[in-house]
Amino acid sequence: MATDSAVSNYLTSNRKRFESISQYVWEHPETRYEEFESAAFLADELEKEGFSVERGVGGIETAFVASFGTGKPVIGFLGEFDALSGLSQKANLTKQEPIEPGGIGHGCGHNLLGTGSLAAAYAVKAYLSDNNISGTVKFYGCPGEEGGSGKTFMVREGVFDGLDIALTWHPSYSNSIMSLSSLANYQVYFRFKGVASHAANSPHLGRSALDAVELMNVGVNYLREHVVQEARMHYAITNSGGFSPNVVQSEAEVLYLIRAPKVAQVDEIYKRVCKIAQGAALMTETEMTIVFDKACSNYEPNRTLETILNEKLLEAGAVQPTEEEKEFAAGIWQTLSEGEKNNFLAGMKTFGYSGDGSEFGGKYLSDIISDYVPSNEVMAGSTDVSDVSWIVPTAQLTTATSAIGTPLHTWQMVTQGIGSFAHSGMLLSSEAMANTAIHLYHHPEDLQAIKAEHEARRAKEAYTCPIPEGVQPSAVK
Template sequence: MNKFIENYLKENKDYFKQVSEFIYNHPETRFEEYKSYEFLASECEKQGFTVDRNVANIKTAFTATYGSGKPVIGFLGEFDALSGLSQKPNETSYQPLEKNGNGHGCGHNLLGTGAFAAACAIKKYLEENNLPGTVKFFGCPGEEGGSGKTFMVREGVFDNVDAALSWHPSPANAIMSLSSLANYQVYFQFKGTSSHAANTPHLGRSALDAIELMNVGVNYLREHVIDDARMHYAVTNTGGISPNVVQANAEVLYLLRAPRVDQVDDIFQRVKKIAEGAALMTETEVTIKFDKACSNYIPNRHLEKILYKNLQEVGVEPPSESQIKFAKELWSTFTEGEQKGYLDSMKGFGYFGDGSEFQGKYLSDSISTYYESQETLKGSTDVADVSWVVPTAQLTASTSALGTALHTWQMTAQGLSSYAHKGMLRAAGSMAKTGLDLYTSEEDLNKVKEEFNKFRQKNNYTCPIPNDVTPSKLND
């Protein structure tokens, strides 16, 4: 069984590399992944899956299904890119392909393809062995700032799935055993009155002043929230470029995070009061527009243990001299702080250790010991909402040099490297073998589901995105 998976991925590695390359070369931001979506959905059909498009009323979301009956094992694939991270691949200096263009600075070309490869491997095994069971590949758009999976959960897309598996590119090889931060993303739109800023300033009411006052108020709030909370903002509309005109309209986008949804909501209520106070002070009006949200991630420990066993079985192939040389040159582009703190980001992905195994190295050639971590990743993921409705586990596979931060040009530069594609197939093999374990071991599947049911009996789930909120594109 395990040899089947290894042989399948080895025989088809060039095909999956081509899939990754297509997605990389067509970087599209949240809910506008039209080319990547159609390409990946069509490839699923070519592989013998039945594809449902536009699921959850999202034009770039789809499900691909093969087989019938239980169990139903799902694989979560992402394919959206980030704005401003265009970069020529396999280069060790900043060389954007397009000024201010999009780029796969979080490795989602690898993520989506790796999950697709795992689903294809299992589909082939079930087909050739005439076994019952259903494999589903979920084409999940808008992870970056869009919480696509949360919208999909709200619409019941993951109902009746017995277990879900996913992964993420990083410099580490580990099980992603940490929880994550829940979040709300909300627009605050201020409306005032324009006027000549010199001749009749007394007649104007500045929306930009309101935003500046709101931001100052929130900055004072930082001292009075829990330590694990995060409050980020971006001014998305300054009201124009003319300083001699009192800005009548302005907008700021806030991203609020905390370990639990109820904690996020508490902070949100306080931020709303600050916005209302800023409007009162400036005699402007404020409109609050909820954009998206996601919950905190709930790890399934038994499923993680199975995934860890299979990651160990797949193992890590030693990097080649050319791969080491490329990683070393990239390392030299990192700041001193990035080099000294390279372990910090790896720990967020589930790495446990002091880094001694990496001395004198620029690439990870080992697998971190697995721990049932009680810590929280200082980041968010919409995989979290899937984990509230389906038993879920994630791993990370090394696709980039030690010290590479996500959402950087250096991450984009490594997205098509031979080392990255080896990591992608390592993740695919680990997930596929884990899926097969669940198909063939009723005992393991029952333990996974019992753990999940025990948690849910004590913890109700409510989708954090209100029913009247729809997915928003980056430039809406």
């Protein structure tokens, strides 16, 4: 098709430019809501390309929206650019070697995610300009996906109002449509305040906040038997009260992440966890404060939009790796544990892969596109794309950017993040998303069907933003 060729040719001719953008973000890793360099760099690049950019949207310094064109439909691409603490790693190695011990690294491939969505927006802009077609394309700079639910805050503040369609993607080791729903979640701090005392000569005068945290954790562990099977309750002790065992700790804090398939289920579990925390405070005679950090909803797929996105992914075709890329991927595979190797199929299915894995025998990179099989299953993970999907018809895909079996949030993911195969996979996602958008500019009847499906789902269940008013985005401590 002429349209598909135009997009493919545009992305190919500008490949080095997009590779350099991805590399810049990879080389400047920043954690949630502190993506100052990456956000500024991407916003500057969009302005150079002719987009008008509104910065600091939704009251978030590193969030922005770039727009081009006029009129309807308004199609948006969601981009992320935050990284993860503790995952610093040099590029293109088959051994762990951090750039900075304990430093930050792109262990979820958001340098690729943001750049791939940006490239799609550029390609659509070029097509609209070259063909004098009315319509608006937007790029959403979305910070704080990793533990921050940036898009959920942006939804609460109306940043996506007026958008007709949202498209996005995620790096993985599969080529497929991300058709599964996801787990909703709440992230909440429980802070305990007690009374300090000498732990040897006057322990009876102290009231241990750390004891309260430990008792709370024990109570929640007993709760696990009595919640829905798909629920997850994770915690991290973020303040143990200090490093002196001969002091009764007067302050302690634990951070909980509570997940379940529906927000209502999360809320029910959360209220029970709060009661356990109150019980721990009573048992230890400490004071307890609850600080709500963030939340996100479950993802609502749009099958009509997914079908079109899948067609465009098939037309683009999977990346065929070079021998050098295959050899490097084999080296990465050897760094994985036996458990990680055995889990590759489960990880792939999380991203929408629908086969039995037999086509990957003897291979270390995916060179096929999975059949699109809409699923009612829920992936064992969360995403703030979910809240966008409740207010705007949304679809996601994934493309292979790493060796089969590569777990997210690992040094192996970081080291592959600016390799040639990663960038080829990134641009495959750009091509599929851009051509989906262009298709909708030409086929208003399909856009109407997409919206009708979305409205039918919304009619069954109203949306309420899970983040309460007054709660503000927070950076990593």
